[in-house]
Amino acid sequence: MRPPRWIPFLALLAAVCLATACRESGIQTDAIAAQAADAASLPNKAGSFKFAVLGDFGVGAKTQYQLADQMATLHDRFTYGTVVLVGDNMYGGERPQDFKAKFEKPYKPLLDAGVKFYASLGNHDAREQRYYKPFNMDGQLYYTFSPTADVRFFALESTYMVPEQVAWLEKELKASSSKWKLVFLHHPLYSSGERHGSDTLLKEALEPLFVKYDVSVVLTGHDHFYERVKPQKDITYFVVGSGGKLRSGNIDRGTGLTAKGFDTDLAFMAAEIDGDQMYFNTISRTGQVVDSGVLAARKPLSP
Numbered sequence: 001m002r003p004p005r006w007i008p009f010l011a012l013l014a015a016v017c018l019a020t021a022c023r024e025s026g027i028q029t030d031a032i033a034a035q036a037a038d039a040a041s042l043p044n045k046a047g048s049f050k051f052a053v054l055g056d057f058g059v060g061a062k063t064q065y066q067l068a069d070q071m072a073t074l075h076d077r078f079t080y081g082t083v084v085l086v087g088d089n090m091y092g093g094e095r096p097q098d099f100k101a102k103f104e105k106p107y108k109p110l111l112d113a114g115v116k117f118y119a120s121l122g123n124h125d126a127r128e129q130r131y132y133k134p135f136n137m138d139g140q141l142y143y144t145f146s147p148t149a150d151v152r153f154f155a156l157e158s159t160y161m162v163p164e165q166v167a168w169l170e171k172e173l174k175a176s177s178s179k180w181k182l183v184f185l186h187h188p189l190y191s192s193g194e195r196h197g198s199d200t201l202l203k204e205a206l207e208p209l210f211v212k213y214d215v216s217v218v219l220t221g222h223d224h225f226y227e228r229v230k231p232q233k234d235i236t237y238f239v240v241g242s243g244g245k246l247r248s249g250n251i252d253r254g255t256g257l258t259a260k261g262f263d264t265d266l267a268f269m270a271a272e273i274d275g276d277q278m279y280f281n282t283i284s285r286t287g288q289v290v291d292s293g294v295l296a297a298r299k300p301l302s303p
Contacts, residue, residue: 041292042272042279044078049148053184053269055086055221056122057243058102064244067266067285068106074270074283081115082147083107085135086221086240087122087158087186094126102244103134118145120155122186122221141165144172151273152178156185158202158220166205173213179297180273183210184219190237192255193223195247210235216298217278225251225263226282228291236295240282242267262290 042050052071057064074080090102104111111117111134119135120142121127130137137143141157142165154172157165173181188196189203210218211233221241229237243266251261266285271278282291 041289042078042270042281043274044272045274048272048274049082049151050078050080050270050272051082051084051147052080053084053086053219053238053240053271054243055186056088056224056241056245057085058088058090058098059092059244060098060102060106061244063246063266063285064102065106067243067268068110070283070285070287071107071268072109073287075110075113075115078270078272079113080270083110083115083117084153084155084182084184084219085117085119086184086219087120088124088221088241088245089119089122089129089135090126091124091245094129099132118153118155120185121157121159123159142168144176146176146178148273150179150275152176152181154181154183156183156206158185158187158199161202161205166209169206170209170213173209173215176213179276180217180278181213181215182217182219183215186220187222188220188237188239189218190229190232190257191220191223191239192227192229192252192257192261193225193239193247194250194252196223197252197255198257207233214298214300217295219269223247223250225261226267226269226290227251227258227262228260228282228293229257230259234298238269240267240269260291 116136117134119137121129129135130139130141142155144154146152187199187202190198215235218237220239223239224241224245224247226242227239246266249263251263267282269280269282271280276297278295280293281289284290
């Protein structure tokens with residue numbers, strides 16, 4: 001016997017009601033989630049400070065070039081002028097032809113557009129990279145720069161965290177009145193990487209200074225994936241170690257640290273600071289936005 005003609009209508013009505021209820025209750029399908037990610041896209045405001053983050057990239061492989069193409073594509077519509085490099089800038093040889101194949105060629109559109117790259121060094125990097133002019137290190141293993149009055153970056157050398165560097169960092173953090181203090185280094189204080197994970201010695205040495213002097217964001221690499229760590233003592237930590245190397249499936253979801261993780265493809269991060277807010281998007285090799293959000297600058301504690 002054929003079912004009554006009104007049964008398909010009721011099924012359709014139920015589906016519509018369910019979708020509406022899902023939207024109203026905050027339950028999202030994959031499509032709705034994708035729309036939500038788009039809604040959290042970078043504002044691209046005139047006068048804001050725009051930058052990108054890249055790490056563990058210098059391999060010269062096709063996939064590195066493909067991610068570099070995504071960086072150039074983004075720059076066409078979101079004109080960032082700064083890229084911070086969180087280390088392991090070169091794997092293998094570091095001859096002039098290696099710098100050309102692993103850095104100058106893949107990022108040529110950005111370099112030609114006047115984008116400045118600021119490097120920190122990883123455990124695979126020769127210390128002599130600090131003299132490579134396009135890395136803008138001015139011969140220093142650790143340094144600071146301020147692209148705007150409200151923003152200051154602190155680049156650290158985390159393979160050899162000598163006491164002199166820690167003392168220098170405290171002095172520079174204390175002296176800075178910038179609203180946004182961002183630190184970038186290679187080894188992560190917090191990471192869910194099964195291969196490496198959190199560096200407890202670095203955490204003991206650096207975290208008290210980050211907390212005391214109102215650091216808002218810490219950018220790292222070393223583990224070959226992307227991870228946004230749940231805020232630790234009101235500081236947001238990122239692992240952006242998937243610029244050329246990838247350790248697929250290496251995020252340990254049991255650490256309880258992960259706010260968002262992506263370990264199935266290469267990715268870089270783009271960010272925009274406007275006043276008290278920092279917007280960020282993390283973009284994969286295929287152009288997918290795999291994470292996005294808005295952070296607030298840390299406020300100094302009242303005496």
